[in-house]
Amino acid sequence: MDSKYSEDEKLLSKIRTGNESILEGLHQSYWKTFGPYFLKRKDLSLEEVKTIYASAFTNFYINIREKKLVPPLRSSLKSYLIGIGKNCMLQFFEQKNRDKETSTENLDLISKVFQNPAVNEQYEQEALAAFIGKLLLQLGPDCQRLIQLSFFEENADDAIAAKMNIPSAGAVRQRRFKCLEKLRNFLSNNNTTDE
């Protein structure tokens, strides 16, 4: 029997491919529902809703990509995106509050905001991403490209072999292994320096 959301379930597998034209099309089409829903709030401007939309759409895609959302669906994809949007909105307000409070010396409020796990998590993610990003720059151009193709673009090893003129998929694995080892050495050296 077809589920109530069979169209959305078909769409789910298309989203998972990461095809950019499909994603951009969805981004445009879902905005017509997402925008008015959050603009009903008097405390959010259009630009702020757009910022929230960017975070929500990113999480929406990542969750689908990582198979956190799988059929059978219990709600439409649009409802799912709005649900994520509500969480992003809360984080947005916490962030806004923090920025405002940092300029004053109200330590109680600052500490309350910083005790919120979601805010802490966001800071740790940003810090780790920045740190690993810095380490990546220390790698040679070939390793950087290999990491880019493997982890960011998620190419298969044979596709990477063709793109980088590497003789075989096995050789791609070997090189990636060496690049990750280098990255780990940089990480260890940096940690030692920091201490």
Added chain:
Amino acid sequence: MSNVEKIQQFLSGKLSSQETVALQKRMQEDIAFKKEVEDYQNIFLGLKYLKQEKFEAKVKEWNKNLPPLDAPAKKSFSLFPFLKKAVAALVILGLFALLYQTFQGQPTLEEFGQKNYVALALDTNRGHSMSSANNYALAELNFEQGKYSACITQLNTIEATDTFYLKALHLKQHALYQSQKHQEALQTFSKVQSIENPKNYLEFGKDNAAWTAILSQVALYQNSAKPEDKTQLLQSLNNFLQENTEETYRARAMELKSLLD
């Protein structure tokens, strides 16, 4: 398979349970290997977050081409059409409820348990040490993939070092419940209750934990059919109803109460 690949598979929950246990054992015995796993965990997480950031930057570019929104039409408010709709909805709902009761009868306790399980909202809490938080992230991953025993093993590691990590205990309670280890799920819930003034911890689904404990008691009573289990269940249910005002759980608890009466 190289060490890195094995670690990568371990971190993404793709190793078999035997391989996972072997790797965890090696981590306990070999400090250098444990450090290697933690380093790669940071590298893979960092790469994942970088990927997210890159995607978000792209979405922000797309934001520049978003279509303009139509101005929302202002609705004039009139009470009469609203009342008409409300009355019609009530009549229809009443008829449905009557038909449902006539033809369906009451659900069994097993059906009730299956229908009323309230899943835990999974989101990695990083209010703890990096190592606990990373272990928690792994435990969640295992939970999501239905690897409850690997999840419990991971959570036991956290519990040994970070006794105040309430959310880890909460997840453990769910993993035990899903593994049908209802007695142990209840013991874990008791631990949750015994922690007063938890440190470093804010968001904790207290109602969800209490409700999952009740479902564990339902399963225990359903299996044993002992009157004393029923008495305990009713006692917990009454306490739950006294303390809990959240409609999601309250409605479920009332339904269970009528089922037991």
